[in-house]
Amino acid sequence: MAKDESFDIVSEIDLQIVDDVINVARKELANRFDLKNTGSKIEFDRNEKEVTITAPSEYQLQQIRDILKQKMAKRNVSSKALRPKPIEKAGGDMVFEVNEVVCGIDSDLARAMVKEIKTLKLKVQASINEQKIRVSGKKRDDLQTVIAHIKEQHYPIPLQFDNFR
Numbered sequence: 001m002a003k004d005e006s007f008d009i010v011s012e013i014d015l016q017i018v019d020d021v022i023n024v025a026r027k028e029l030a031n032r033f034d035l036k037n038t039g040s041k042i043e044f045d046r047n048e049k050e051v052t053i054t055a056p057s058e059y060q061l062q063q064i065r066d067i068l069k070q071k072m073a074k075r076n077v078s079s080k081a082l083r084p085k086p087i088e089k090a091g092g093d094m095v096f097e098v099n100e101v102v103c104g105i106d107s108d109l110a111r112a113m114v115k116e117i118k119t120l121k122l123k124v125q126a127s128i129n130e131q132k133i134r135v136s137g138k139k140r141d142d143l144q145t146v147i148a149h150i151k152e153q154h155y156p157i158p159l160q161f162d163n164f165r
Contacts, residue, residue, distance in 0.1 A: 005136065005137060005140050005143055005164075005165060006134055006135060006136035006143070007134075007143055007164040007165070008132045008133065008134050009113065009135065009159055009160075009161060010132040010159070010160050010161075011103065011105050011131075011159055012104075013081045013101055013102065015049070015101070017077055018044065018051070018077065018081070018101055020075065021068065021077065022042055022043075025042055025071045028067055028071075029064065029067065035055075038055065038060060039054070039056060039094060040056065040060060040061075040064055042068065049100065050098050050099065050100055050101065051068070051082060051101065052097070053065060053097045053099070054094055054096040055096075056093055056094055056095075057095065058087060058095055061087065061096075061097055065084075065097070068082075080156060080157055080158045081101060081102050081157075082102070083099060083101075083157075084098075084099045085097065085098045085100065103131075104131025105131050105132060105157065105159075106131075109155065110131075113150070114126040114128060114133060116149075116153065117135065117146055117149075120145065120146065120149060122137065122142040123137055124146055
């Protein structure tokens with residue numbers, strides 16, 4: 001009897017890389033003439049997995065967000081790794097935005113992905129294990145078809161495929 005092949009669908013972001021990206025973005029923020037001495041700042045709370053951007057206006061906040069996304073792209077971190085919350089007013093004329101660093105697949109999205117895999121009508125089983133999805137089957141070709149299909153879909157989080165065996 002043939003053994004089952006399997007792989008995991010995960011959404012993992014290395015927090016050290018995010019920290020490095022934040023530090024590089026801070027240096028650019030300090031050197032850009034249009035953002036220098038405006039009170040703009042980027043903070044990263046590693047425990048809460050949140051990036052907070054503070055700026056004097058929404059326009060400047062958007063510029064800082066663009067800087068951050070450029071730096072993330074250079075380090076091969078998807079911009080989907082940050083989930084922005086609504087922009088809020090801070091003290092004075094300042095505004096801020098909290099961005100959650102996405103780690104793991106939430107249960108609603110995982111159920112939707114498993115349902116999507118089942119619509120392929122392949123001989124594979126998909127199961128949710130904590131914050132990842134394990135897909136197993138007898139044929140590697142079926143598993144590769146599942147990977148190709150998942151890559152074609154546009155999910156709101158960055159996905160990686162681990163432990164292909």
